[in-house]
Amino acid sequence: MDFYNNNANILKKIDFDLFNKISKINISNNLYNIVKTRVGDYTLKIVSDDILDSYECFLHSKYNPKKEAVLFANAQIDNNVDINIVYGFGLGYHIEEMLKKIDRDKKLYVVDINLQVFKLALILRDLREVLLDNRLKLIISDDEKYIATKLKGLLIDGSKFIIHTASIKTIPNKYQDFKFVIENWNIKKSLTDKWVNLLSENLEKNKNIKCKNIGVLFNKYKNKPLIIVSAGPSLNKNKHLLHKLKGKAFVFAVGSALKPLLEIGFKPNMFCIIDPQDITYKQIEGYENLDIPLVFLDTASSYTVSKYLGPKYIACNDVNRIENKEYLIDSGGSVATAVMDIAIKFGANPIVFIGQDLAYTNNEHHAKGDMYGEEKKVKNLPNMRKIIGQNGEVLNTTLGLLSFKYWIENKIKDTPDVEFINCTEGGVFIKGCKHMKLDYFIKNYISLKGK
Structure with missing residues (x-):
């Protein structure tokens, strides 16, 4: 199951700095347990014993990660915008499916702050085709200021920000402020989508109040x-x-x-x-x-x-x-x-x-x-x-x-x-x-x- 060398050789050509960082990363077995799913693919079981935030969850479906990824891509990709931005590379299942859905002239930016999980993706899956796709742009770094700067320049009209919710759980505890920003963005977007019609109705009716x-x-x-x-x-x-x-x-x-x-x-x-x-x-x-x-x-x-x-x-x-x-x-x-x-x-x-x-x-x-x-x-x-x-x-x-x-x-x-x-x-x-x-x-x- 070790695809690391083939994936890393491609990464070295497209992003040498990221390759250099990844090559030095050690993976914690206490945080991430590799689990083989019912269909033979791999997912990660994430374990946190932090006193303020303890949990266990799966990064991808423990039954069929590829089927789950197809549903995610179908629901999220928007070809009406030039740039789709997704937080969370995970093990790459949803990235692979999103690239299948996105138009040839569009871009998919993938943002992640967890280098350990990205390295596990390179180990567990053959991602050569994904990494070689020229529509894919990686913003993967353990430098939150670098990520914030990059995101600020991308979050403009003509872009859509998508969050792979399970990947939020992989944000290391030392990046609590960053984690909060991503989670808060997710919840605010959900609320806005939920209440948009009601807000408009109230606005029209309240105009009549003197x-x-x-x-x-x-x-x-x-x-x-x-x-x-x-x-x-x-x-x-x-x-x-x-x-x-x-x-x-x-x-x-x-x-x-x-x-x-x-x-x-x-x-x-x-x-x-x-x-x-x-x-x-x-x-x-x-x-x-x-x-x-x-x-x-x-x-x-x-x-x-x-x-x-x-x-x-x-x-x-x-x-x-x-x-x-x-x-x-x-x-x-x-x-x-x-x-x-x-x-x-x-x-x-x-x-x-x-x-x-x-x-x-x-x-x-x-x-x-x-x-x-x-x-x-x-x-x-x-x-x-x-x-x-x-x-x-x-x-x-x-x-x-x-x-x-x-x-x-x-x-x-x-x-x-x-x-x-x-x-x-x-x-x-x-x-x-x-x-x-x-x-x-x-x-x-x-x-x-x-x-």
């Missing part, structure tokens, strides 16, 4: 303390303290935090909804006629927005859909990140987070755990991620929540003139924030300044 843009309030709260209230499980620990902030700080709630606050008799100054799904109506059900302003993204659920009878402000995150470009917001993908960007544009300082767990603290979904009919306790699903919490504990989270964490941290880094404080009593550690309990913040930032 209200001001939230941009009219930008810079109206200069140096005023602003509390962003999210609905993470830890909100239950300190939401009662918000009464002490009445009239002393601007309290801006995400939609899912509205009911937990109203149920303790506290009315926030404003709340926000950006989700396109009609299930968000549950966030306001029974409270449709409040005097609390609702900020809604122009693609948010038109049903929920129309049901709310209180004051409204519209927000937009697309430069092509807004007349006054100064009113544009950066929504960041979640309602909490959207509120954060609006808070910064308000001119608020400091900006304080509560209920921003970004993880399933105590294995719970939200402060009001059954709002959407789900079980209160989160099931430990295989696609979950692990992260170290503020107190050193291991917490369950998701790729989506991690993307919001990194977005928030980058936004903090880009906003050095604003003080950010995390008063969430649980959940993840947010870089760039001061971390303290809410009662300490009230005593030292609000009460003392009021004297």
